[in-house]
Amino acid sequence: MRIFLLVLLCAVPTLAAxxxxxxxxxxxLVAQQLFTQDGRRYVKGTPKAKCDYAYLEAPHFSAVDxxxxxxxxxxxxxxxxxxxxxxxxxxxxxxxxxxxxASPVAxxxxxxxxxxxxxxxxxxxxxxxVRQALAQSFSKGFKIDVRDQAKALLEQPRPNSAYQQxxxxxxxxxxxxxxxxxxxxxxxxxxxx
Numbered sequence: 119m120r121i122f123l124l125v126l127l128c129a130v131p132t133l134a135a136x137x138x139x140x141x142x143x144x145x146x147l148v149a150q151q152l153f154t155q156d157g158r159r160y161v162k163g164t165p166k167a168k169c170d171y172a173y174l175e176a177p178h179f180s181a182v183d184x185x186x187x188x189x190x191x192x193x194x195x196x197x198x199x200x201x202x203x204x205x206x207x208x209x210x211x212x213x214x215x216x217x218x219x220a221s222p223v224a225x226x227x228x229x230x231x232x233x234x235x236x237x238x239x240x241x242x243x244x245x246x247x248v249r250q251a252l253a254q255s256f257s258k259g260f261k262i263d264v265r266d267q268a269k270a271l272l273e274q275p276r277p278n279s280a281y282q283q284x285x286x287x288x289x290x291x292x293x294x295x296x297x298x299x300x301x302x303x304x305x306x307x308x309x310x311x
Contacts, residue, residue: 134291137268137302141179144300148177148262161255162197169207172197181295182219189295191218195248210244218256222293222300229262229293264290264302272308284309
């Protein structure tokens with residue numbers, strides 16, 4: 119009888135759980151993983167670069183109102199693409215607000231972005247180049263890893279508890295956009311000791 123129960127338990131597939139990640143928490147997570155201490159995400163150059171840099175700051179996440187499954191990120195862009203000529207920057211540069219809309223997807227255990235579109239109210243040659251570069255950058259390099267945060271949350275010691283929890287396996291298999299949060303479909307194994 120014991121062997122039958124053991125075989126039966128091993129045959130049960132792993133069940134997925136929904137993890138709701140509210141947009142305010144997502145903003146903090148992205149700030150922690152992808153932005154510098156001064157609140158900027160450099161997409162070109164470094165904080166020390168005077169004439170050749172580009173960064174995003176103050177990202178705000180929400181769902182796209184009418185299109186289901188799309189995430190919207192409003193942010194401020196500042197950048198220059200110029201040369202230092204006798205201590206003065208000669209070339210193009212601007213600072214403006216932009217909106218990024220993308221479809222979040224689960225890819226290799228992290229949140230990635232597909233179908234990225236970048237829009238701005240202002241328009242110029244420089245801004246069009248920035249929009250194109252940001253769309254490519256977000257499609258290829260923007261990844262949010264939630265495993266470490268899930269591990270920290272699930273392994274938190276409970277007061278007056280005689281047990282410890284350990285997250286052994288974690289897999290992000292799907293991402294859905296809702297009006298209030300990203301819903302992550304995860305499969306995990308939590309070991310209680």
